[in-house]
Amino acid sequence: MWDDxxxxxxxxxxxxxxxxxxxxxxxxxxxxxxxLPAGLPEDLRAFIEQARQLPPWADQAKLEAAxxxxxxxxxxxxxxxxVGAGMLATAIPKEARAVYYSAGGADLKDRVAKTNxxxxxxxxxxxxxxxxxxxxxxxxxxxxxxxxxHLLKSSPHWSGPIPISQEDMLVTWHTLATFSMRGMRxxxxxxxxxxxxxxLHSLQLLAHMxxxxxxxxxATWDTSYxxxxxVLPRNMGPTAEGVELNNILRNMLAELTxxxxxxxxxxxxxxxxxxxxxxxEWNGIPREPLWDPVIKTAWPLLxxxxxxxxxxxxxxxxxxxxxxxIKKWTTYYLTKGAQTKIVIPxxxxxx
Numbered sequence: 001m002w003d004d005x006x007x008x009x010x011x012x013x014x015x016x017x018x019x020x021x022x023x024x025x026x027x028x029x030x031x032x033x034x035x036l037p038a039g040l041p042e043d044l045r046a047f048i049e050q051a052r053q054l055p056p057w058a059d060q061a062k063l064e065a066a067x068x069x070x071x072x073x074x075x076x077x078x079x080x081x082x083v084g085a086g087m088l089a090t091a092i093p094k095e096a097r098a099v100y101y102s103a104g105g106a107d108l109k110d111r112v113a114k115t116n117x118x119x120x121x122x123x124x125x126x127x128x129x130x131x132x133x134x135x136x137x138x139x140x141x142x143x144x145x146x147x148x149x150h151l152l153k154s155s156p157h158w159s160g161p162i163p164i165s166q167e168d169m170l171v172t173w174h175t176l177a178t179f180s181m182r183g184m185r186x187x188x189x190x191x192x193x194x195x196x197x198x199x200l201h202s203l204q205l206l207a208h209m210x211x212x213x214x215x216x217x218x219a220t221w222d223t224s225y226x227x228x229x230x231v232l233p234r235n236m237g238p239t240a241e242g243v244e245l246n247n248i249l250r251n252m253l254a255e256l257t258x259x260x261x262x263x264x265x266x267x268x269x270x271x272x273x274x275x276x277x278x279x280x281e282w283n284g285i286p287r288e289p290l291w292d293p294v295i296k297t298a299w300p301l302l303x304x305x306x307x308x309x310x311x312x313x314x315x316x317x318x319x320x321x322x323x324x325x326i327k328k329w330t331t332y333y334l335t336k337g338a339q340t341k342i343v344i345p346x347x348x349x350x351x
Contacts, residue, residue, distance in 0.1 A: 006146035033130035065198035080180035096242035103345040138209035174228040238282035246283040
């Protein structure tokens with residue numbers, strides 16, 4: 001199952017040759033309460049007006065609580081939903097190949113920045129309300145997904161089922177939502193029952209706005225864990241494309257950590273720590289005999305210090321290297337998310 005509303009619409013827009021003009025018109029459509037620009041094709045206008053409506057079950061109080069949770073636990077969330085999820089994505093064959101052979105695969109920095117637009121958009125207090133941008137970015141992403149489904153069918157490198165199915169989107173959702181909550185729980189991050197419920201609600205809303213059907217969206221964290229344990233294992237494994245993308249991604253992180261990328265061994269070790277040995281092997285991440293054991297010890301202690309569980313003398317010096325690294329990554333990703341524009345691709349990866 002894919003997106004039976006957006007997919008035929010995008011196919012029609014491509015057939016009519018209007019995608020460049022649509023991108024031009026939508027470029028400055030940024031805020032949830034902003035009227036759509038004049039001149040859009042009427043069928044696209046009708047789709048967007050329907051797609052931008054929040055579902056009746058959206059709970060403003062929970063969304064506001066989720067925004068406060070993002071402020072309190074933002075560094076952990078960035079580590080898990082941007083860095084960790086990025087590493088998991090390259091070990092998901094259909095996702096890795098879809099990224100690699102679509103237009104975004106030719107410029108991974110730009111592709112990552114566009115992914116982070118949503119990460120930035122859902123953080124503020126008014127993310128889903130007037131003046132926020134989460135609705136706009138989710139709708140634009142839904143259009144991009146439909147465009148990629150349409151375009152990859154004509155790629156000589158693509159075979160098999162159409163990409164970005166409902167299950168594929170749920171797999172990605174679990175690398176963000178379920179993976180992040182499991183990670184924070186494993187690190188013993190202090191999360192109240194209300195914060196847990198609010199965070200899940202915000203992620204459920206994001207899934208809905210991206211076109212995942214409500215009946216497939218987990219209703220509780222327990223069902224989220226159960227569904228993740230079903231869909232992730234059967235969708236993960238190694239590919240040459242994933243290994244190449246992962247290496248590019250780790251080079252990017254190393255450059256952000258230290259100009260020239262001299263800290264790549266640290267990035268390798270942290271990536272292995274986040275995803276585990278099996279995913280690291282699939283992704284071609286080398287073992288780092290010096291850093292691997294240090295990360296396993298230092299990161300949990302740093303989290304416990306940040307959570308007020310242990311005192312400063314118990315935090316090893318290596319933890320502060322990690323702390324500085326995470327600060328740089330967080331600043332970069334959120335800044336790029338604020339600056340980048342999501343546009344509908346007009347072709348696949350060149351060549």
